[in-house]
Amino acid sequence: MEAIQVHQGKAIAMDRSNIDTDQIIPKQFLKRIERTGFGQFLFYHWRFDDDGKERPEFELNKQENKGASILLAGENFGCGSSREHAPWALLDYGFRVIIAPSFADIFYNNALKNGIVPIKMDETVIKKWMAVAEQGKLELVVDLPEQEITVIGGEKIHFDIPAYHKEKLINGWDDIALTLQLEDDIAAYEAAK
């Protein structure tokens, strides 16, 4: 995966709770056998009407939100299915950071495996930022090594992320290569079983 250290980008607000992976990437797009090309289907039925035309009222379709790479969302983001197509679609569309009060467990892991930084943040802070983002005026710098988010022209705020997740994201490490270095431990476990 691609390493991520400091990311600056425009933030977009999706003020909804429990955004599930069926909305992020509907099932009819799970039949592809590649990891790429899912961005065009992101939030498909929220984004497009039955004729495939953009719904102008949907957040991603508003002119001021074009080019956003940071997503602000409500609690329990990514609940539901384990489909990794969800982070693939978010990443392919251009999102590198997602900020929410809480994430579903499987989605949180899946995001990390793909170099998306999921940041848990207090709901009051997110609500405040959402108000600014809704006017298309929220630009953030996410500094992963320092665990800090800077609002351009505004405050600086600390965030928590487990150290081992941070290390992997910063270095873009592949889990499997690391685990295979522990081959002796795995073999010993199997032998003792």
Added chain:
Amino acid sequence: MEKAKTIIDKIWEKHVVHREENKPDLLYIDLHLVHEVTSPQAFEGLRLNNRKVRRPDLTFATVDHNVPTKNRDVIKDAVSKKQMEALKTNCRDFGITLADMFHPNQGIVHVIGPELGLTQPGKTIVCGDSHTSTHGAFGALAFGIGTSEVEHVLATQTLWQERPKTLNVKVEGDLGPGVTAKDLILAIISKFGVKFGTGYVMEYTGKAIRSLTMEERMTVCNMSIEAGARAGLISPDQTTVDYLKGRANVPQADAFEKAAKSWLALATDEGAAYDKTVTIHADEVEPQVSWGTNPGMCAPINGSTPTIADSDHPEDLQRALAYMDLQENQPITSIPIDHVFIGSCTNSRLSDLRKASQIVVGKKVKEGVRAIVVPGSFGVKMQAEKEGIDTIFKDAGFEWREAGCSMCLAMNDDVVPPGGRCASTSNRNFEGRQGNGARTHLVSPEMAAAAAIEGHFVDVRTYANHQSTSAAF
């Protein structure tokens, strides 16, 4: 004396391959179930890196998500076909056993695992599917993973896992007559919310849980993920042992007795501590119907949709009611339905079909309602046909199909049309889940069957045939 432990702690400790401070544990995986939708990119990753599958003997694959449930000879959808063929090629190239579409073991992965005795107490079980929690019914630590983790398990037979917190879901008392395991789990999610299990492994305990059959326990554990928990389990007891005895992949004869003893020893010790405990009284649970767009949005059959002004999140509620085309304070029994789906990894096992069939004996599906029954596996289908259950359904006007995930997620042709409203025994009522613009109401098999006959929701407890249901089985 040794410290009292939960079953979760016991299984975890037995599976740690490598441990370092301030890092997740590297856990050994005993069983890896694979299906066509979340695996192709994982196999591709192995190929690109010149890696092999470490333990094909601990890996088992089937096709369930995409498979047609009728006219299987011709798969019209070329992309689905390609995905199923990819799994076939991958299993052949990497030496993995596959129950393909025409194989007698084919079925929904969470139905066939237990059926074949692959699922056993104390195992760590993963699958690229969030409803892997189903296998927790046996006292296994079973959870869903993403495709990167599928690739990791294929290559190493291990996973890096943070030790989860433990949550005791205590179910006191007894379920009333006509109230099912499905009603119980819906009531639990409705009471405590769709994220109360996030970060936890749940253990269901209490008298009402002990009284459940294995198939009922699977229904409960299946929907743990809908409460936010990746895994939900039940300590093994004699019910567990009796179910497994004689199944294909369990030890036989004396070896079985020995295994059974070790399984029973896994049960949570008296006095073991959990990080959190919640309690629900089974006697208070009524048949449930979901009215909204997440599984926490449920009401008892004799209740109504909520009042928007009473909600902490009125916008979410308003959105859900608008999508579902319902009013606030609308009685549940007034909701008309035009589709009925009996199936899915939640409710497609033999006992589900038996009970639902008894509701419809001698009756006819309401005009204008399309009702389908999709058995969870080829094995379930064969046994049901032996018992004449297919005939009961067909005589009543239901369609009787081949095994698969089908209308639960509508990846094949079994789709609810836009604006259609479905009484469904599945697990998710998300927007568009059963088809773009489709509206899903989650219910038990009995409630779905009664709704098919009446064309709207009715209370099965007072429904004409109910007495005969309990008498027959």
